Amino acid sequence: MRSIKVKSPANIAFIKYWGQIDGDLILPYNDSFSMNLSGCFTTIDLQVTRSKKQELYIKNYKSKIFKKAEGPALEKVLKLYETTKVYVNAHTNFGFKIYSQNSFPKKAGIASSASFFSGLALAFVTAFGETLSEKDLSILARLSGSGSACRSIPDGFAWWHKGQNGSSSFAESKAPSEYWDLSDIVLILNYDEKKVGSQEGHKNAATSPFFQHRLADVEKRLKDIDQAFALKNFRQFGRLIEDEAISMHSVMMTQRPPLYFWSGHTVEVIKKLIELRKTGIEGYFTIDAGENIHVICEKHNEEELVAYFNKQREVKDIIVNHPAKGARVL
Ligand code: DP6
Numbered sequence: 001m002r003s004i005k006v007k008s009p010a011n012i013a014f015i016k017y018w019g020q021i022d023g024d025l026i027l028p029y030n031d032s033f034s035m036n037l038s039g040c041f042t043t044i045d046l047q048v049t050r051s052k053k054q055e056l057y058i059k060n061y062k063s064k065i066f067k068k069a070e071g072p073a074l075e076k077v078l079k080l081y082e083t084t085k086v087y088v089n090a091h092t093n094f095g096f097k098i099y100s101q102n103s104f105p106k107k108a109g110i111a112s113s114a115s116f117f118s119g120l121a122l123a124f125v126t127a128f129g130e131t132l133s134e135k136d137l138s139i140l141a142r143l144s145g146s147g148s149a150c151r152s153i154p155d156g157f158a159w160w161h162k163g164q165n166g167s168s169s170f171a172e173s174k175a176p177s178e179y180w181d182l183s184d185i186v187l188i189l190n191y192d193e194k195k196v197g198s199q200e201g202h203k204n205a206a207t208s209p210f211f212q213h214r215l216a217d218v219e220k221r222l223k224d225i226d227q228a229f230a231l232k233n234f235r236q237f238g239r240l241i242e243d244e245a246i247s248m249h250s251v252m253m254t255q256r257p258p259l260y261f262w263s264g265h266t267v268e269v270i271k272k273l274i275e276l277r278k279t280g281i282e283g284y285f286t287i288d289a290g291e292n293i294h295v296i297c298e299k300h301n302e303e304e305l306v307a308y309f310n311k312q313r314e315v316k317d318i319i320v321n322h323p324a325k326g327a328r329v330l
């Protein structure tokens with residue numbers, strides 16, 4: 001029996017991917033830009049077995065035991081196995097047991113499928129005895145169905161080029177993790193798993209009357225954030241990520257059927273963050289497909305922000321992240 005161990009980070013998108021031009025090839029309407037998270041990652045142990053069985057075991061956040069997973073979770077894994085086999089042009093099959101564990105709650109707007117599927121793509125390629133370029137691995141991770149997984153392959157800060165076809169849509173590193181000492185303070189307001197997966201959401205994004213408007217806006221925001229990032233202009237950067245989060249959630253709430261990821265607590269915490277900013281402690285929020293909030297700040301404000309949010313009744317847990325490397329074989 002051979003065991004392949006992989007670690008892969010979740011990522012937080014500053015400019016988001018929402019909506020697919022092509023749902024089979026997972027081609028987005030716009031480029032997106034993210035940071036890999038040091039404290040939110042998936043560790044996978046892929047054990048290649050002699051048997052033909054292909055099994056998945058998951059240990060949830062704060063749980064002590066691995067539970068066998070079946071249904072849609074296993075189906076997605078088997079699909080990525082088949083996609084990888086074709087992608088690396090392999091001709092033999094292998095049985096496996098996958099043991100996957102997260103350092104954070106899954107399906108709660110912290111990109112658990114991005115860390116899992118980026119890691120799994122790397123693990124399968126390695127198990128087939130192959131190595132791929134970073135670009136090709138990113139494409140394979142995108143094809144897992146969880147498109148944002150492609151951004152967890154390169155190191156540090158990743159830019160996903162939307163591309164025009166299957167082979168030109170991939171993520172690459174815009175800067176290594178050391179480039180900018182940013183923190184992502186994840187405020188966990190609710191551990192519950194979201195009810196509608198992003199895949200359903202992407203399909204209906206264009207039904208929002210604001211979607212076309214958002215696309216035009218995003219193109220401008222991508223240019224602006226590129227500049228703010230190059231200059232490390234944090235205030236400008238922060239304003240852009242908040243505008244972006246509001247833009248994506250406006251589309252989500254107005255698409256058909258609508259998706260309301262925010263809770264009352266989400267709004268309360270946003271208001272508190274804005275008030276706190278008036279005292280000179282600069283943190284800016286962004287939110288993915290969930291009610292939990294990511295507060296982005298520069299390292300020197302991290303301690304104060306953590307201390308403040310630790311005291312807020314809406315906040316159940318906090319995970320502090322710094323920019324991290326991409327998926328790795330351990
Ligand atoms: C809102 O299709 O990559 O996080 O498969 O649920 O992880 P999952 O999502 P995916 O869409 C991610 C959407 C987003 C924004 C983003 O990360 O760009």
